[in-house]
Amino acid sequence: MKIRRKVEIVVISDVHLGTYGCHAKQLLTYLNSIEPKKLILNGDIVDIWQFKKRYFPKSHLSVIKKIMDFAANGTEVIYITGNHDEMLRKFANTEIGNVSIVNKLVLDLDGKRAWFFHGDVFDISIQNAKWLAKLGGWGYDFLILINQMANWISDQLGKERYSLSKKIKNSVKGAVKYISDFENVATDLAIENGYDYVICGHIHQPKMFIKENKRGKTTYLNSGDWIENFTALEYQFKRWKIYNYNKDKLSAFYADEDIKDMEFKDLIAAITIVEQPETKKKKKDKLK
Template sequence: MLSCRTIFISDVHLGCKDCQADYLLSFLTQSRAEKIFLLGDIVDFWSMQKQLHWPAAHNKVLQCLLQKAEQGVDVIYVPGNHDEALRLYKGKSFGNIQIALRANHTTAQGKKLLLIHGDELDKEICFGRFQSWLGDNLYDVLLFLNRWYNRVRRLFGGHYFSLAAYIKSRVPGALHAIARYRRAAIKKAKKGGYDGIVCGHIHHPELVIEDDIIYCNDGDWIDSCTALIEQGDGSLSLYHFAEQQHRLAVWPIQARENEKAA
């Protein structure tokens, strides 16, 4: 059982055929936290308008979150662009899950974090309509390749591997867009007087310090299968969770050095 203070999750895309709901369900059932922040695109209404896809695992993820909320876990849902219809219900609760347009969180180390989905930063990145359309369609191709690549891997006994994330990490244009998004997020946090920001939206997990601001992107459950965790001591860890689990990054860096020394 993974015991922690806070869990941050975004971009689950329940209702989309590429959602890795089984991995997320396994993570949630093996985790215990005081708070869970759902930072947008948990349910993919856009995808369901094109094609209805709602297997049992997707329902179980929602039931698990509702159950945790009923058991006393603070669950806060900050809708994103794919579930923006829920923004109309800000300030209300559904089965003890609170809806908010954005949230704040102070870590056990006293670091004040701004929590958003991240689609509001799109205008700062200045992508044109054609660039957005092209990016969305290319990503759909990557997800198609990712889906079939992993089906073949499992036939030969291999574990899940994010082919989509691997390809994105080697495309200069994608890396440039990710960097622009990161800078926009850091600028927003700094302007608001925060010590850091936690967001999602671009499906690129990352935990770094830049310009004295903690930038945390908790990734997604479409291809990366990642979540951000705050430990009891206030340190932050970015976890990948599929057949095998491991940490991708740790803050503060000293915590990682101590872990290696042990």
């Protein structure tokens, strides 16, 4: 019997299901190690921008099924829309069972106010030149493919893996400045509006720090991504922490046996036909 960690809140973002860079198997391993009371999906979970019918492997479908299983078993699942899944914004404020879709979220956490949003609202390139941002997304996906090939060769030679895209971003002054500006704008707005926490995704940079100015202070948190960093945010015992799959995996939790052994068509059926507990109860009442 597997022992799963109970966590009050888990935040993941920038999974980019449907792209070659997504590490769905690692995410499944993590999701199968926890029992969250609340799961917040902070944008770019499914990459609708780069969605390809020819590429949506079983492991990616399994992530969707696992999330739906969480909801069916009582976990509150909140999907905050991002730029790569912006098509879902037309369904904002929709609730289906334990799943809700929103553009932003404010929660009261043990007497403190937490402000959740994806973060693309600060990205001028997306607001004013969406085609350029999409082109950049495709280039990033191509870079990830090259990186995977390079790491495969490194594995064969017994050498250490490295992230080519991360190295490029960290060496480009414009990228470093963009990340700094993003964090400054988010924290300044949070302080101005009286939020104790501001929780974002979007820039694929897991981080947690306290920002203070003459108006007050706030804690900035970014959940990172499941392309390069394999990170999530966890809230438990009135504290936040950054979970890092590569560092914090204490024991092997693989995909649930029922998911692992399911055929592709069965996974599709499980995802598209989900009966909520309330529906089951209504059916039982009718039979009485």
